[in-house]
Amino acid sequence: MKQQTGKIQAEENIVLIGFMGCGKTTMGTKLSYRLRRTMEDTDKLIEKRQGKSVSDIFAQNGEGYFRDLETMLLEELTKSFHGKILSVGGGTPVRQKNRELLKKIGMVVYLRIQPETVYNRLKGDTTRPLLQTEDPMKRIIDLMGQRSALYEEAADLIIDVDEKESEQILRIICEAYQKRNKILL
Numbered sequence: 001m002k003q004q005t006g007k008i009q010a011e012e013n014i015v016l017i018g019f020m021g022c023g024k025t026t027m028g029t030k031l032s033y034r035l036r037r038t039m040e041d042t043d044k045l046i047e048k049r050q051g052k053s054v055s056d057i058f059a060q061n062g063e064g065y066f067r068d069l070e071t072m073l074l075e076e077l078t079k080s081f082h083g084k085i086l087s088v089g090g091g092t093p094v095r096q097k098n099r100e101l102l103k104k105i106g107m108v109v110y111l112r113i114q115p116e117t118v119y120n121r122l123k124g125d126t127t128r129p130l131l132q133t134e135d136p137m138k139r140i141i142d143l144m145g146q147r148s149a150l151y152e153e154a155a156d157l158i159i160d161v162d163e164k165e166s167e168q169i170l171r172i173i174c175e176a177y178q179k180r181n182k183i184l185l
């Protein structure tokens, strides 16, 4: 571990962002085993605290309420989250405030995915309120159109995941983290 400006850089968190179905939770879990670090997921933390699912929060309190919970949680994590892996909801980086908070939390990795892959992975899924429409493919394309540039803006590292094995994605993330923090993992 290398000490820089009074801060132990190896304690930097890794933050995974990207569209629904891009593999944030899967890769986060694999990374947490590989690096022996705790992994948290903002959706799961919110569900635990609210005592209900994201779908129920959307249905009962509205999307705006959920978005405010996301921002409040990120604010909190900037102060209390160190040396861990964080995966966030697909819509989290849309707010500018959240993009700033994500950068503060750690190295932001954008798992970039094609709309067709999302569609194939998530068809039949009932846990994503935003995709419960007559034409989920159209919704995926529309949302991606609105979000792609924002994901890119938030990212320190972008990985195209469609054609990659998870092992390859892990290696890319670990190498970038190692380089950025000037440490050996």
Ligand code: S3P
Residues within 6 Å of the ligand: 018, 019, 020, 021, 024, 043, 054, 088, 089, 090, 091, 092, 127, 128, 129, 130
């Ligand atoms: C959302 C993505 C979901 C969840 C919520 C909204 C989005 O998380 O936060 O349903 O706006 O893209 P995942 O990306 O983990 O599915």
